[in-house]
Amino acid sequence: AQSVTQLDSQVPVFEEAPVELRCNYSSSVSVYLFWYVQYPNQGLQLLLKYLSGSTLVESINGFEAEFNKSQTSFHLRKPSVHISDTAEYFCAVMTFSGNTPLVFGKGTRLSVIA
Amino acid sequence: NAGVTQTPKFRVLKTGQSMTLLCAQDMNHEYMYWYRQDPGMGLRLIHYSVGEGTTAKGEVPDGYNVSRLKKQNFLLGLESAAPSQTSVYFCASSSGTGNTEAFFGQGTRLTVV
Numbered sequence: 001a002q003s004v005t006q007l008d009s010q011v012p013v014f015e016e017a018p019v020e021l022r023c024n025y026s027s028s029v030s031v032y033l034f035w036y037v038q039y040p041n042q043g044l045q046l047l048l049k050y051l052s053g054s055t056l057v058e059s060i061n062g063f064e065a066e067f068n069k070s071q072t073s074f075h076l077r078k079p080s081v082h083i084s085d086t087a088e089y090f091c092a093v094m095t096f097s098g099n100t101p102l103v104f105g106k107g108t109r110l111s112v113i114a
Numbered sequence: 115n116a117g118v119t120q121t122p123k124f125r126v127l128k129t130g131q132s133m134t135l136l137c138a139q140d141m142n143h144e145y146m147y148w149y150r151q152d153p154g155m156g157l158r159l160i161h162y163s164v165g166e167g168t169t170a171k172g173e174v175p176d177g178y179n180v181s182r183l184k185k186q187n188f189l190l191g192l193e194s195a196a197p198s199q200t201s202v203y204f205c206a207s208s209s210g211t212g213n214t215e216a217f218f219g220q221g222t223r224l225t226v227v
Contacts, residue, residue, distance in 0.1 A: 105156055
């Protein structure tokens with residue numbers, strides 16, 4: 001079975017500073033990788049995903065994540081954060097076959113400080 | 115475009131009471147999921163379904179039952195609510211192939227007193 005570990009439960013960062021949210025996964029088979037974001041009192045929404053091809057994927061609001069197969073990691077980065085990025089971020093994994101459920105990490109709460 | 119709709123949004127139950135949470139999706143998705151979200155625990159999978167008429171247990175299935183009689187609906191039942199089931203419940207759906215995203219409802223905040 002696959003699993004996801006998010007190494008930081010909370011990450012405080014000053015506005016306009018860079019941030020990295022770490023995610024490691026474990027799986028005996030090939031997987032797809034996702035980052036979801038949850039703003040306060042809302043459901044989850046997809047931020048970005050890695051399916052195949054280029055190991056660097058980007059979102060429309062400046063986040064990027066890099067798939068590293070040798071380190072089984074999918075860390076999320078942004079070079080300059082805004083107050084509006086304050087949210088909880090979840091890393092998730094699903095196997096290629098798709099017949100196993102989407103598995104989430106415990107989440108990282110990003111707090112951007114003015 | 116409604117997406118995934120959860121009913122109700124809030125509920126308070128007394129210990130021992132029963133209730134059903136309804137999830138409806140209008141995207142013709144094969145897969146549907148029920149998760150619970152608790153502080154510091156992330157999202158934990160309760161039950162899921164890979165198609166109409168099928169269900170499977172997730173990580174934390176005890177105390178819950180589910181049914182998927184229609185493709186667009188996935189019901190989560192609590193037969194005898196306990197305070198440990200106080201949580202925020204999220205329903206999600208996806209097309210079933212691994213390379214597509216899951217769409218989430220807005221959540222149901224359940225308090226068991």
